[in-house]
Amino acid sequence: MSQPAGNGDGAAALLRTEGLVAGYVPEVNILDGVDIVLHDAEIVTIVGPNGAGKSTLIKTVFGLLRAREGRVLLRGEDISQRKPHTISRSGLSYVPQLDNVFPSLTVQENLELGALARRGTKASERFERMYELFPRLAERRRQSAGTMSGGERQMVAMARALMPDPEVLLLDEPSAGLAPAFVEAIFEKVAEVNQAGVTILMVEQNARRALGFSTRGYVLDLGRNRFEGPGHELLDDPKVAELYLGGGSRIDEQ
């Protein structure tokens, strides 16, 4: 699975973007031709400086932003013109960075809404599975999500996104704004979810930590992918380290 994401070989790719161009304001492209590939069971992390287009990429893949050019292929099928609620029913799930729970709804209700996009599996089994994965939520299933801590809400958001039993989970900065103890815990959960067979595409500021346990990574800058490769190779690449990982100390402090 850690072969370099070459061209061609489209059938084997689970998710692929081809020359993706997108942006918020007319005439201004935040993404300027991004090509990334995701294979079954991988963890792929996208790193890059602020404003590189990392979150924009995830939003465009999920249909929250219309692709101006290029395509998004899920198992070879173009999903770039679909609406997000349709995409979430075809095996993709997304955890936004901010405002990723329904605050006035209880934990249980948050998960029930996630189950709307369910394919196949019985909802009751999925609930059990989620409360196994996040025991903390099981104790608090009747608490409204808005009264929970940042780390707990991140768990609610992940559990909600996992309810439909997705093939691919898109995570936008899962560790942003969390206390260090929770950052570690969230990354452990991400690895655990991946072990269970869910492919992960993740954007992270915490680049060193994230690349450390990723199958592969991409470095995005100015709306294009500049470097790619297995996570540890990117970490060891002096050019990547110098340009995008702050040469060492700065990122570690984050």
Next chain:
Amino acid sequence: MEAEASPAQPGALGRREGRASLRTTMSANPGLVAAGIVLAIAVALIATQGLQPVAQTGLNGLISGSYFALGAVGLTLVYGTLKLVNFAHGDLLTFGAYTAFVANITLGLPILLAVLAAIVVTAALGVFTERVMWRPMRAKGAGLLQLLLMTLGLAFVIRYAIQFVAGTAPRTLDVDVTSSVGFLGLRIGQTQLVVMLAGFAVLIGVGVMLRSTSLGRQMRALSDNFDLAEVSGIDTDRVVMATWIFAAGLAGLAGVLYTSSIGTMTPNLGFFLLLTLFAAVILGGIGNAYGALAGGVLLGLAQEWSTLLVDARWKLAVGFLVLILVLIVRPQGLFGRKERL
């Protein structure tokens, strides 16, 4: 991650948890807190004014509270879901009342059918405005101010259209406004009793629907976070349409109940009710459906109970005084949540 909250001393933890759980109870059950306050006020009033007048005015309060609540719940759902402050919502009540008038008096249909007609036709008007005005405006990315002015404009269009057709003379439905029933020393008009019972039956139905059905959960989810609802797999266009049907239909019903309860209708009735409906919405926590239900009933009680202490002419002002007092203590409203950053 469970280890993070591990206690240092059992005793200290017990105290901490005790306080935390009290706070949680307060914020998790604002309904209980509100009910407690109402009860306290009722007890104080009974002690000073006597049981009978408090019970009688309380009954009157529940009657007006039922149509306030039905009007307010649609207003708050539309705001929560679409961030649309709908100044035309009051005129949907008027529209419902006059639709019932046309069905009941002009066409001679029985009152039950007229009520049904009011609900269906007003819901259709809600759907129509969504299709013709609000959805296209959202697609064009219209700002809050444009939308606000459009709702104001729509309010005038509906009101004067009704006035153009029906004139300004007060109209009445074919309901019995003279007989009354007495029980336990209280008197209530027969029609008013029906209004109150029907109003609360629908209110409970609405509450159950919002709480326990999938559609209700989806409506509350949209009201919380529209984009997240869409990415969670909710067909937001469908839920928005359902919200309009629901909001406008209930407004139509509230209009008929109001008219039946006070006896007459004029083209201005919804416009005068609108401020009270907004107050109920804000009192309950803007965008929160349960809050609007509770806020409507609370305002009804506050207005009627105030007549024990001051002249009935001032009851509208007393309602707003209650609103201001609640907001000073709890700016987010009874059921609203503090915004977290």
